[in-house]
Amino acid sequence: MKALVLKRYGGSDQIEFANIPRPLIKPDEILVRVHAVGLNPIDYMIPKGTFKPMLKFKLPATLGSDLAGVVVDIGSRVTRFKVGDAVFASLFDLGNGSLAEFAAVPEHVAAHKPANLDFVQAASVPMVGLTSWQALNERAQVKPGQKVFIPAGSGGIGTFAIQLAKQFGAKVGTTTSTANVDLVRSLGADEVIDYKQHEFEHVLKDYDVVLGTVRGDGLEKAMQIVKPGSRVVSLIGPPDVSFARARGMNFLMKFVFGLLSRKIIRLAAKRDASYSFLFVRPDGGQLAKIGELLETSRVRPVIDKVVPFAQAKQGLAYLEQGRAKGKVVVQLVPA
Template sequence: MKAFILKSYGGLDKIEFTEMPKPAIKPDEILVQVHAAGLNPIDYMIPKGMFKPIMPIRLPHVVGSDLAGIVVETGSRVTRFKPGDAVFASIFDLPGGSLAEFAAVPEHAAAHKPPNLSFVQAAAIPMVGLTSWQAMRERMQLQPGQKVFIPAGSGGIGTFAIQLAKQLGAIVGTTTSSANVELVRSLGADEVVDYKKHSAEQVLRDYDAILGTLRGDALEKSLTILKPGSQVVSLIGPPDAAFARARGMNFLMKTVFSLLSARIIRRARKHDASYAFLFVRPDGGQLAEIGKLLAEERIRPVIDTVFPFAQAKDGLAYLEQGRSKGKLVVQIRQ
């Protein structure tokens, strides 16, 4: 099969389009013929070695995390899927990758594709959907009427997270450029800050939660919009000691992450807020719940560009520029 393979760390120039054997599946896995693969920032960060200390992978490694396709084979212990089923899944933080003609997917990571979505649309969902779900439903336990700040509302995570927050009954604040104000409003954003004219902290007040999606000092600056008893859930770090414990890391790594997160935890506490780092996990059950919202058209995929399979590396380079409106998807099979 054809696949995009990372042979050594160093960046996108270390990714090669090559032939390799189809993956052999385990008893609890399904073999999926991949029709489309969604791209996420983690997919260009991993080749650079940015996650090597916390997420070691065995090289060579198939790049990519999200997929949608058709089940062609099932393991002996699989009960929820059969050959011919249309599925979508995130295989992030698992041995395989999605930028390939076939992928081995653990049964627990997959869900049936919503029938009203194309494979391209379905492939745009898994990581942003699961990240938003785990951040706002599990960690924040967001309640109707609460206010959540989701910066970068026109990006891949922002376009989904805004819609999910509205389904949870929240009031949503976001930032975007002038060109994308109408887009984020159409997704449900209540308070929109044009970051070219104002900063979030100049405009927004009395928020219950922040979803941290931007690198640099943006998260610290936005703490001033919080009210007492609020929550900060960051997707970009710094990782905290709880994350190290959850991954079974040694004492040294726990200490390192405690030190790395000490500043933001201290700053959050000054605003009577809690801080947590979220590292998304595959979860087919949650993806099935998200699929119901998609099937009922209560949430819609937002896709910027679809790249042909041979140009997947161009898609990753475009994603790295940070200019996409919604998700980028690679179409592997017509």
């Protein structure tokens, strides 16, 4: 089968299409004919070696995490799916990727595709949906009436997290460029800061939750808008000791992550806030709950660009420019 493979760490020049064997499924896995793959920033960061110490990734390896497709075979212990089912899933951090014609998917990370979404729309959801769910529901435990700051509201995470926070009853603040103000308002954002005209930390205040999604000094600035008892959950780092401990890392990595996160933890403590780093995990049960929100149109996918499989590398390059409004999706099987 055809797959987009990372040969070795270094950059985009180490990514190429290759013919590799169709995966053999284990008893608890389903074999999926991949119809579409949602791209995420981590897909262009992995080839650079950025997450090498953290990921279960043996090279050469197929890239990609999110997928939507049709079950063509099931393992002997699979009970929730049958051949012909339309499914979506995230394979992130499982050691095998989704940018291929077929993928072996553990049953516990898959969910039935919402009936009202096509494969492209469904493939755009898993990582941003699960990340938003785990950050806002599990980690921050957002309550009705709380104020949640989600920067970069027009991006892949932002467009989904804004909608999910509204489903939890929160008031949402975000940042975006002038051209995307109407988009983020349509998703439910209450306080929208045009970063080309204002600094958000000079306008927003008394936030209960901050979702860290933007690299640079944005997270430090966000500490100026939180109130006592708030929770700051970062998706972009720095990793902390708790993360290293949960991953079973050695003493050296715990020490390094402790140093990396020391400043931001200190800034949070000054505001009587807590800081934590979140590394999303695949979870079919949570994806099914997200699917219910999608199926009832309480949350909708936002897609910027769809590219054919042959242009998957170009799709990654476009995403890396940081201008996408919502998600970039690779389509392997025409609709």
